[in-house]
Structures are given as C-alpha cells and as structure tokens.
Amino acid sequence: MNQVFNSSEKIIKIAILAVGGQGGGVLTNWIVDLAERNGWAAQSTAVAGVAQRTGATIYYIEMAQSSGVRPIFALAPAPGDVDILISAELMEAGRAIMRGFVTSDRTTLIASSHRMLAVSEKIVPGNGIADNSDVLKAAQMSASKVIIKDLDAVARENGSVISSSLFGALAASNALPFSENSYKNTIRASGKGIEASLRSFTAAIQCVEQTDEEHPPTAVIGSRISPIGKTSLVSRWNSLANRIDKLPLQIRDMALAGIKKLVDFQDLDYAGEYLATIETMAHSDNPDENYEFTVQAAKYLANAMAYDDVIRVADLKTRSGRFGRIQQEIGATPEQLMALTEYMHPRASEICATLPRSIGRWIESSKALSSWLERRCIKGRRFESHRCIISFYFTYSAV
Amino acid sequence: MKRWRRALLRHEQELKHWSLWLDLANKHRNENYALGVEILKCRRLIKGYGDTHARGQSKFDQVLHMLQPLEGRQDAANWIARLREAALKDVDGSKLEGTIKTIHSFV
Numbered sequence: 001m002n003q004v005f006n007s008s009e010k011i012i013k014i015a016i017l018a019v020g021g022q023g024g025g026v027l028t029n030w031i032v033d034l035a036e037r038n039g040w041a042a043q044s045t046a047v048a049g050v051a052q053r054t055g056a057t058i059y060y061i062e063m064a065q066s067s068g069v070r071p072i073f074a075l076a077p078a079p080g081d082v083d084i085l086i087s088a089e090l091m092e093a094g095r096a097i098m099r100g101f102v103t104s105d106r107t108t109l110i111a112s113s114h115r116m117l118a119v120s121e122k123i124v125p126g127n128g129i130a131d132n133s134d135v136l137k138a139a140q141m142s143a144s145k146v147i148i149k150d151l152d153a154v155a156r157e158n159g160s161v162i163s164s165s166l167f168g169a170l171a172a173s174n175a176l177p178f179s180e181n182s183y184k185n186t187i188r189a190s191g192k193g194i195e196a197s198l199r200s201f202t203a204a205i206q207c208v209e210q211t212d213e214e215h216p217p218t219a220v221i222g223s224r225i226s227p228i229g230k231t232s233l234v235s236r237w238n239s240l241a242n243r244i245d246k247l248p249l250q251i252r253d254m255a256l257a258g259i260k261k262l263v264d265f266q267d268l269d270y271a272g273e274y275l276a277t278i279e280t281m282a283h284s285d286n287p288d289e290n291y292e293f294t295v296q297a298a299k300y301l302a303n304a305m306a307y308d309d310v311i312r313v314a315d316l317k318t319r320s321g322r323f324g325r326i327q328q329e330i331g332a333t334p335e336q337l338m339a340l341t342e343y344m345h346p347r348a349s350e351i352c353a354t355l356p357r358s359i360g361r362w363i364e365s366s367k368a369l370s371s372w373l374e375r376r377c378i379k380g381r382r383f384e385s386h387r388c389i390i391s392f393y394f395t396y397s398a399v
Numbered sequence: 400m401k402r403w404r405r406a407l408l409r410h411e412q413e414l415k416h417w418s419l420w421l422d423l424a425n426k427h428r429n430e431n432y433a434l435g436v437e438i439l440k441c442r443r444l445i446k447g448y449g450d451t452h453a454r455g456q457s458k459f460d461q462v463l464h465m466l467q468p469l470e471g472r473q474d475a476a477n478w479i480a481r482l483r484e485a486a487l488k489d490v491d492g493s494k495l496e497g498t499i500k501t502i503h504s505f506v
Binding site: 127266267270277281286289292293296297300301303304305307308309310311313315345347350352353354355356357359360361364 | 404435440
C-alpha cells in the first residue's frame with residue numbers, strides 16, 4: 001500500500017476536439033501508443049458531442065509514468081484541468097476556450113487555423129462567417145502556449161489527413177517528454193498510409209518551428225495566369241489581360257477576376273464586353289475617390305453577368321472535377337460503381353427562360369400554358385447523372 | 400446550349416436588369432458619389448437560382464425603391480447601406496421592413 005500513486009501533477013491530460021472525418025480517433029490512438037511505447041500508462045475516452053454541426057467529438061487522454069500500480073484515470077476533461085488541448089478546427093478551439101478547457105497557467109493549445117463552416121454561418125443570406133480574430137485573440141490570452149497554423153493545408157499538401165499534422169505539431173510543441181523518433185515509430189506501427197503520414201508529420205514540425213507568422217493565404221484572385229490551349233484563343237486572352245494592365249491600379253485585380261469568371265461562364269467575347277464597360281466607367285471615374293465606384297462595378301457586374309441559369313448549373317454538375325471530388329468525399333475506389341442522384345426543382349419561369357426569347361415570352365404571356373407548366377414543375381425531378389448516358393446527356397446537353 | 404445562351408429569354412431579362420442597375424448607379428454617382436457606390440453594392444442581394452433568386456430580386460427592388468423618398472438627402476448613401484445590411488441579415492424580411500418604416504417616418 002505504500003506504492004500509492006498520488007501525485008496528480010504527474011498525470012498529463014490531453015483533450016482533442018475533432019469533427020467527423022478528421023481522424024480524431026486515429027490521433028488519439030497514436031498518442032496512447034506513444035505513451036505506452038515509452039513505458040507510460042494511458043487511457044483514452046471519446047465523447048461524441050452534439051455541436052452546431054454534425055457532431056464534434058471530444059477525445060480525452062490521461063497518461064502517467066508507470067510506477068507498477070495501475071493509476072486510476074478520469075473519463076472526461078474538467079475545466080481548468082487540461083494540459084494540452086488539440087483542436088482540429090479554429091472555431092472548435094474557440095468553443096474549448098469558452099468551456100474553460102484552456103487555462104493560462106498550464107494549457108498548451110494546438111489548433112489548425114482553417115475553418116469548417118457551421119450551419120449557423122451558412123444560412124445567413126449575406127456573409128455569416130464568424131470573425132477569426134476573436135478566437136485568435138482569446139487563444140493568445142487564455143493559453144500558456146499557443147500553436148495555431150493551417151495544419152489542414154500542411155496535411156493536404158502531403159496527401160494526408162489532419163491527424164498526422166496535428167501529431168507533428170504536438171511533437172514540435174515539446175509538451176510531451178517523448179522523442180521525435182518515438183512519434184515516428186508510432187506512425188510506422190499504425191500500418192496505414194505511413195509514408196504520407198510521416199511526410200505530413202515532418203512538414204508540420206517544420207511549419208511550427210520555421211516562423212511564428214501565419215501561413216499567408218495564397219492569393220488566387222489577381223494573380224496573372226498563363227492559359228494553355230489554341231494559340232488564337234490564348235492571344236485573345238492576352239490582349240484582354242493587356243487591356244487590364246492599362247487600367248488604374250486599384251481596379252486591375254477585380255477586373256482580372258471578372259474576366260476569368262466570364263470566360264469560364266461564357267466566352268472571350270462576353271468577357272471583352274464586360275471589360276469595355278469597366279474601361280468606360282474607369283475613364284469617367286474620380287481618382288480622388290480611389291476609383292471605388294469602378295472597383296465595385298467590376299465586382300458586381302461580373303457576378304451579375306455570370307448569372308446562375310440552368311445552363312450554368314448543368315455545366316457545374318457535369319464537370320469532371322465534381323465527379324472526382326464526390327468520389328473522394330465518399331471514399332470510393334475507382335473500381336467501385338458510384339450512383340449519383342441530382343435533385344432538380346426548376347420553376348416554370350426558369351424553363352421559359354431557357355427557351356428562345358420569342359417562345360419563352362409566348363408561354364409566359366399565355367395563362368393556360370404557363371399554369372400547365374407550373375403544375376408539371378411543382379413535383380421536382382431526380383436524375384441519376386453518374387452513369388446512365390441518357391440522363392447524363394440530358395444534363396450535359398444543357399451546357 | 401452555351402452557344403445559344405445569349406439568344407435566350409433569360410439572357411435578355413438579365414441584360415435588361417443589370418443595364419438599368421448600372422444606369423441608376425451612374426446617374427446617382429454624378430451627384431452623390433457614395434450613393435452610387437452603395438447602389439452598386441446592392442447587387443449583392445441577388446444570387447442563386449429559382450426561389451433564392453426571386454427572393455433576392457424582390458429584396459433588391461425593395462431597397463432601391465427607397466431611393467425616391469431619400470432623394471436629395473445627404474445621408475441617402477448611409478440609409479441605402481443600412482437597408483442592404485438589413486436585407487442581408489434577415490431571413491424573414493422583418494428587419495428590412497422595419498428599416499423601411501423608419502425611413503418613411505421621417506421623410
């Protein structure tokens with residue numbers, strides 16, 4: 001009985017917050033394995049949470065140096081009593097801070113700075129995305145050590161999942177008394193996607209140690225692109241791009257984004273017309289106002305001209321990238337058959353709008369015809385666009 | 400069908416819509432630069448297709464309809480911005496209605 005395990009300071013408590021599919025379970029197993037590999041005793045639990053999204057789970061691990069007697073571990077984290085908090089998403093970290101799991105006297109906070117939008121953020125008609133800076137500020141204030149990097153990007157760049165880069169960040173934090181090698185051995189022993197996991201693990205360590213500044217968001221908009229394709233088309237694109245370079249500096253980025261969008265939506269002629277409107281507007285705009293009017297017009301006119309019609313929706317639905325993305329999301333292998341059902345609910349006015357002007361107007365002006373069409377449309381339709389050539393053709397032909 | 404798009408009824412409707420909107424913004428820009436900018440930004444209310452598009456368009460119309468009572472006021476741009484934010488924020492339209500009522504109370 002004199003071998004009582006009583007020093008609670010020797011117990012290291014780790015909480016992991018992850019959303020489904022982020023590999024929270026894998027990360028938990030790795031950490032437990034890591035502890036046991038080094039002769040520690042460890043226990044893990046998982047509490048499936050009902051967050052504002054499809055369920056953020058709290059994994060909880062307690063570990064202690066083995067002293068021969070099996071220590072009794074707690075099942076769930078208590079506020080103010082967590083040494084390491086790992087969050088696989090930024091707002092999840094914010095939620096953990098609110099619940100008191102992060103305290104300035106002891107908690108090392110490791111979080112990925114990327115966002116997965118909550119339902120409450122998506123349903124706002126305008127921009128409902130919550131402000132990141134509040135969480136970042138709160139993190140700096142409430143944790144004893146903060147590591148916030150875009151670990152999701154690190155993992156994806158290395159063909160892995162966020163669990164491996166979080167594991168790397170944990171190693172880099174030195175919050176656990178284990179060597180980098182034993183981390184790697186843990187990954188090797190797990191036996192699945194080892195190479196990619198190790199790559200991502202190492203990259204995460206570099207990312208944390210490298211600099212303290214954030215992964216700068218890569219600017220997609222405004223970067224000049226060099227398109228490939230038919231020479232005549234490329235030279236026409238380049239002449240549009242050259243016209244943009246003659247515009248006042250403030251307008252260029254937005255106008256370039258605009259023509260990219262409109263070439264994608266329709267063609268080079270269409271983008272040219274857009275650019276001509278912007279040029280005229282810039283000409284009469286006031287430089288003292290920083291060309292604000294033309295900048296806003298460049299933004300919203302491009303959006304207005306790339307309206308969502310049946311053609312565009314069908315175009316987006318039949319792009320090969322979409323099939324690949326869905327395949328990846330559901331984790332189907334190339335030899336598995338994938339069934340995809342499209343839910344469509346066009347209004348009668350949309351059907352008319354897809355007809356030539358005169359016919360469309362004729363139907364819309366005829367009460368009998370348009371109410372018949374409305375009745376036909378009210379039910380909604382389902383198409384299987386994955387393999388049936390007829391329905392694929394039906395969707396594709398609308399492009 | 401992409402190649403015929405510009406001959407379709409929808410294109411004609413959209414073309415008309417954005418031409419009127421640009422003309423309106425241009426017209427106001429000459430007297431009140433900030434107001435012109437705010438009118439342009441109202442386009443943000445319109446997006447999507449089907450019901451979403453119809454709803455957005457109706458909010459857009461309601462906001463721009465208030466240009467007339469606000470005509471000549473120095474704070475017109477400010478009010479249009481407020482109307483647009485109200486329209487963006489509420490799903491059921493009550494905030495927008497409230498702001499419209501407020502404006503009617505003093506003009």
